[in-house]
Amino acid sequence: MSELIPFSGRILCDFASELGEGPTYDPLTGTAWWFNIKGQELHELHLESGRKTVHSLPFLGSVLATIDPARQLIASDQGLFIRDTANYELSRFATLEGKPGNRSNDGRVHPCGALWIGTMGRNAEKHVGAIYHVAGNRIAKLFGNVTIPNAICFSPDGTTAYFTDTDANQLMRVDIDPATALPTGDPVILSDESAVPGGIDGAVCDADGLIWNARWGAGAVEVYKPDGRKIARYAVPATQPSCPAFVGPKASRLLVTSAWQDLDDTARAADPNAGKTFDLGVEVNGRYEPAFLL
16 A cells, blocks of 8 residues: 655635535636535635635535536436526426435536436435436436445546445446447446445546545545556545545646544544545646536
């Protein structure tokens, strides 16, 4: 296992989310977005000024994607919604699966404009979730019997998708059509982490094809090469980092969300930064997220 590199970054936001998740960045406005899923909140942070806004939501949101400057797509426990960026109004776009006991979790937009989005039980019930492909208003199930879908991201050329079921803790890869983001083969194990402490959580793939993964329960962001070799481990000052995002004027910084979910009072006292949002303090060759093609 790679040596853990000490944290050299900073706290970007000291608000402690119960379940911080789904960070992304809009380079047109210089704004980072993420969710406090359990708190039904959408957090907005203008990086240069530090201006922070928290938007209450009527659902458990987990993923945000830009459509155009006027609209965003949000994935939630009640399906997919379009959010007006001017007046914050929400309009229903699509129902994912119609399972009241499920909610959305990890997801990401492919360079072709299609969304991969995962669902799971509200209490992480075994094998009740799935990963879906959303192209416009067309929704197709890709993989079923998933417990905690995570680590969804795509290679720079759009020919490979990565994902995991954190319950199984195996980082998977699958060949996909770069024009549609639909699989062209069966998933294979890229890295088996089932015997290693911590869970594979959210991930992003940089312009060099490196996979940056938040390691839930291990207080780290870990870096994999496309062949599955782990080449670096960076400490995060919270036990449960949940998801990274490339941010900044050159996508050269890494924002990392975290969570205090399931920590009792003693554990929270021992983990005072749990739920806060961080700049990892590492220079990265990142990429901005594509827009969802409506």
